[in-house]
Amino acid sequence: MSDTELDVAIVGAGFSGLYMLHRLRKMGLKATIFEAGDGVGGTWYWNRYPGARCDIESMEYSYSWDEELEQEWEWSERYSPQPEILDYINHVADRFDLKRDIRFSTRVEGCHWDADANRWTVMTDGGETVSARFVVMATGCLSSPNKPDFEGEADFEGDTYLTGLWPHEGVDFTGQRVGVIGTGSSAIQSIPIIAKEAASLTVFQRTPNYAIPAHNHPLDPETVSEVKADYHAIRDQAREEAAGFVGSKTEHEELATELPPEQVREELEKRWARGGLTFMASYPDMGVSLKANDMAAEFIRDKIRDRVEDPETAELLCPKDYPAGAKRMCVDIHYYETFNQDHVSLVDINATPIERITAKGVKTSDTEYAFDSIVFATGFDAMTGTLAKIDIRGRRGAKLSEKWEAGPLTYLGLMSAGFPNLFLVTGPQSPSVISNMIVSIEQHVEWIADCIGAVGAGVIEPLEQAEQEWVEHTNLIASMTVYPYAKSWYLGDNIPGKPRIFMAYLGGVPQYRRMCDWVAENGYAGFAVDGSPANAKLDPMEFLEVDERLLPLIAEREAA
Ligand code: NA7
Secondary structure (H helix, E strand, O other), rough: OOOOOOEEEEEOOOOHHHHHHHHHHOOOOOOOEEOOOOOOHHHHHOOOHHHHHOOOOOOOOOOOHHHHHHOOOOOEEOOOOHHHHHHHHHHHHHHHOOOOHEEEOOOEEEEEEOOOEEEEEEOOOOOOEEEEEEEOOOOOOOOOOOOOOOOHHOOOOOEEEEEEOOOOOOOOOOOOEEEEEEEOHHHHHHHHHHHHOEEEEEEEOOOOOOOHHHHHHOOOOHHHHHHHHHHHHHHHHHHHHOOOOOOOOOOOOOOOOOOOHHHHHHHHHHHHHHOOOOOOOOOOOOOOOOHHHHHHHHOOOHHHHHHHHOOOHHHHHHOOOOOOOOOOEEOOOOHHOOOOOOOOEEEOOOOOOOOEOOOEEEEEEEOOEOEEEEEEEEEOOOHHHHHHHHHHEOHHEEEEEHOOOOOOOOOOOEEEOOOOOOOEOOOOOOOOOHOHHHHHHHHHHHHHHHHHHHHHOOEEEEEEHHHHHHHHHHHHHOOOOOOOOOOHHHHOOOOOOOOOOOOOOOHHHHHHHHHHHHHHOOOOOOEEEEEOOOOOOHHHHHHHHOOOOHHHHHHHHHHH
16 A cells, blocks of 8 residues: 555544554554644644643543553643643654654645545645545644734734744743733633733733632652552543543532532532532532522632632622533632732723724723733634634535534534544534543544444445434533533634534533444444445433433523
C-alpha cells in the first residue's frame, strides 16, 4: 500500500487521534493522523494561556489502556496544569512510537466519499490527496476558537491575544494595562495569573459564571500510591458514574426539595470543602428542579459574596438568571479574590456595552479604557465548528455542514447518515463535554476500532430513522433537565446564528456505553452494513434508569 492509500485517515492528534492510531496499528491496519499543529496534544497544544489547567482530577484525566504507562507516569498536582498534560501526551506519543505516522502542520480541508471505490478522498492544505477506506474525525469538541468581531479592532495599537490560540513563547504582561473580554473557564483560570503581572487589569463581563474552588494542591506520594494500587477499580468506578469520573454519581437518595434547607446547605458545604465538579452531584433533583437548583445557586452566590470585598462587584459576579451547572461549571483558583486587588476591576458590559475597539483600547458606552494588551477569552464554536470548516461530502456529494444547518444529526454521536465509513470521536449527541473526556474518548475509540474490524472491507452507515430517533431522544433528555434554561455553548448560544440545539447526550456515561455495546452486539442495530439494515432496533429508554420521583418536578417546572 502506498503512502497515499490508507486503511484509515485520522484527523487530529489529540487524546482521541493518538489512541485511535495506536489501536488501529495493533489491528495491523495502516493509519495516518493529519494534524494542523506542529505537535501532538490537540486542545492542550493550542490552549497555552496562563493558568490553563484541567478541571477533572489528574489521576482520572489520563489514559487507562496501558497499565505500565498508568503506573509509571507521575502527576504532580490534583488538577494538572496544561504544560504537564502536554508533556504527558508527548510522552505517550514517543513511548508508543506514534509520531512516525502523524503528518504535522497539515490541515485536512476536505473529505469526499467516492461511492464507486467505497473510499474517502482526503485533501490537505498542502495540496496532497490521500485515499482511505475509513475516516475518523478526532477533531475535538472545543477546537475552533471563537473570536467575535469588534468594530475598530484593526485600529488597536497594542497587542491582542486569543486564549484558544495562545503564543507558544508565552506572554509577559509585567507592568502592562490589560483588558480581558470574557468570563468563562479560560478567563477564570487566566485572570488571577495575569493580575499578578499586570499593572492594571480590567475584566469585561457579559455573563457571570458559577465557579467552585479547585482546592488544588501538590499530590502527595501516599495518595498517588493508593490510587495506583487500586487503579483498575477506580477506572471501573469512573466508567460507572454519570459523568465518567468518581463522584459524579448522585450520592444521596433524598431529594433536596424534600429536605430541610439547613441539611442541604450542610451537604453543599462539605462538597464546597472538597472542591471541583462533584459539587452538583449532591441530590438527584439538582439538575431537573429549578427550586432544588436554586439552593445550590444561592449557596454559591453567598460564597461569592463572602469572597469578594466590594459588595457591588460581588453582586455583579453573582450569576442570577440561570441555573447552576446549566452553563459549564468552572473550577477556580483564587478567581473571586482577584477582584479584591486595587488594580483589578470589573465592567458589566450589559450595563455599558462595548461599542468598539479604539487605537488606545476598549470603548464602552460610557468610558474609553486604555490598554497595552487585550485578551479575548471568548470561547469556542463548540462541537460542530471544526467539522463545519472541513468540506465533508458524503453520498451524492451532500455536504455535512449543509445537512447540519439546523443542528447536528448523528446516530449515537458516532456517525451521520449519508456519510459512510466516517466516524466521529465524541461527536455531537454523545456524552462528550458532559463527561470526563478521556473516558468518553476511550469508549468511542474502542467501539470504532471494533466496528472497523467487524466491517472489514465493507461499508457501514446509520439508518436515517435510527438517527432521527436518536436526535429526538437526546433532545428529550435535555428538555427534562435545567440545561436549556441557560444561554450556553452546549446549545450554540455563543455563536450568532447558530441553531439552538443541545449538543451532548445527558442520559449518563454508563447507560450510553451499554447502548453502544448493545448496538454492536446486535449486528450494529440502527446501521446498515453493505446496504443491509440490521434487524434489531435500539430503544434508548430501556437503558435509562428514570427516577419516577423527578417526573412531577419536571412537569411542575414546565408548567411554571
Ligand atoms: P466560554 O466558557 O464559552 O467563555 C467565553 C466567554 O466569552 C464568556 O464569558 C462569554 O460570555 C464571553 N463572550 C463571548 N463572546 C462575547 C462577545 N461577543 N462579547 C463579550 N463577551 C463575549 O469559553 P472558555 O474558553 O472560557 O471555556 C470553554 C470550555 O473550555 C470550558 O467550559 C471548559 O470546558 C474548558 P457569555 O457567557 O456567552 O455571555
